[in-house]
Amino acid sequence: MARWGRNALFMSAGTMLIGCRYAQSTFNVHGPAAKSIANLSWAMTILFLVTTLIMGILLAIAFYRRRGTLAEHAPISDGGGQMWIAIGGIAIPIVILTILFVIGLSLMSDFPIHGMPGMPSSSQMVGSMKPDILIIGHQWWWEMRYLNDDPSRTFTTANELHLPAGQSVNVEVITADVMHSFWIPALNGKVHLIPGQPNFIRLMASQPGVYTGQCAEYCGAEHSLMRLMAVVQEPSAYQAWVADELKPGAQPVSSAAKAGEQVFVSSPCASCHTVRGTPAGGSIAPDLTHIGSRRMLASNIFPNNDAYLEAWITNAQSLKPDCLMPSLPDFTGEQISDLVAYLRQLE
Ligand code: CUA
Numbered sequence: 001m002a003r004w005g006r007n008a009l010f011m012s013a014g015t016m017l018i019g020c021r022y023a024q025s026t027f028n029v030h031g032p033a034a035k036s037i038a039n040l041s042w043a044m045t046i047l048f049l050v051t052t053l054i055m056g057i058l059l060a061i062a063f064y065r066r067r068g069t070l071a072e073h074a075p076i077s078d079g080g081g082q083m084w085i086a087i088g089g090i091a092i093p094i095v096i097l098t099i100l101f102v103i104g105l106s107l108m109s110d111f112p113i114h115g116m117p118g119m120p121s122s123s124q125m126v127g128s129m130k131p132d133i134l135i136i137g138h139q140w141w142w143e144m145r146y147l148n149d150d151p152s153r154t155f156t157t158a159n160e161l162h163l164p165a166g167q168s169v170n171v172e173v174i175t176a177d178v179m180h181s182f183w184i185p186a187l188n189g190k191v192h193l194i195p196g197q198p199n200f201i202r203l204m205a206s207q208p209g210v211y212t213g214q215c216a217e218y219c220g221a222e223h224s225l226m227r228l229m230a231v232v233q234e235p236s237a238y239q240a241w242v243a244d245e246l247k248p249g250a251q252p253v254s255s256a257a258k259a260g261e262q263v264f265v266s267s268p269c270a271s272c273h274t275v276r277g278t279p280a281g282g283s284i285a286p287d288l289t290h291i292g293s294r295r296m297l298a299s300n301i302f303p304n305n306d307a308y309l310e311a312w313i314t315n316a317q318s319l320k321p322d323c324l325m326p327s328l329p330d331f332t333g334e335q336i337s338d339l340v341a342y343l344r345q346l347e
Pocket of ligand 1 (some may be wrong): 069140180218220223
């Protein structure tokens with residue numbers, strides 16, 4: 001039994017490693033921007049391996065040709081050998097690093113980010129790269145505002161970024177507090193969220209799928225638990241999702257959900273969270289209008305099921321210490337199950 005358990009542990013650890021490798025890796029490519037980055041990464045990796053191999057061969061040759069002790073050999077002569085240093089130590093690295101630099105520059109101009117010499121300014125970018133989505137980094141979650149010239153077609157959600165497959169989407173990133181970095185490796189490189197300095201990134205996914213991401217700039221205690229997820233859908237499914245998100249929160253039907261709504265709007269929940277269509281209009285925490293349809297909770301750490309939802313409400317501080325969500329242990333058992341029933345049906 002113990003051996004079986006150990007084997008299962010090793011097998012699941014192996015599966016997790018493979019899973020991690022494929023889930024969040026620069027080489028796991030699902031969009032044109034990520035593809036150019038992966039090409040550069042492959043070029044650098046292969047170059048590094050070839051260089052290491054050549055260095056190993058040269059060291060081995062030197063090792064086998066010079067036998068004996070130091071005393072038996074004459075002092076190292078300063079005549080000869082300079083050509084090796086000039087070619088191997090200066091000329092070849094200059095050529096290789098220049099090639100990589102040029103490839104890197106061309107890659108940057110494919111996916112413009114303002115603020116670099118020769119790149120447009122922030123205000124020009126807003127004109128030329130009008131954002132479709134505004135992403136705001138918070139300690140430790142992601143606010144996502146879907147923008148539209150028609151204000152009645154804008155909405156806010158959190159942590160789960162929906163995108164239409166095969167279409168490029170312009171994203172503006174800002175931060176509400178400290179520096180963060182937005183990174184979905186399958187779609188594009190990292191872009192920093194800098195206080196007082198909007199930044200831009202263009203995302204495009206070639207095919208539908210779920211691609212995970214991660215805050216990539218240390219931003220405090222729960223930096224590693226500031227995850228996000230891109231859900232890429234066929235354009236028709238994406239449009240259906242948008243139409244659904246635009247609706248206010250679902251009216252509760254069951255008596256438990258009705259009671260849960262009353263608990264929600266009259267408790268501390270409503271002062272931080274919004275559920276559109278109810279008096280709950282707090283803006284410092286994720287918008288919960290459609291929380292029931294999200295796959296994960298707490299910035300994509302836990303699956304969105306009743307058990308985790310209940311645990312998160314009552315004990316957020318032990319699940320994600322220092323986050324702004326307080327532990328709320330004072331609800332009765334019935335209030336908690338009513339709250340969960342209410343949130344669950346907000347699809
Ligand atoms: Cu946000 Cu690290």
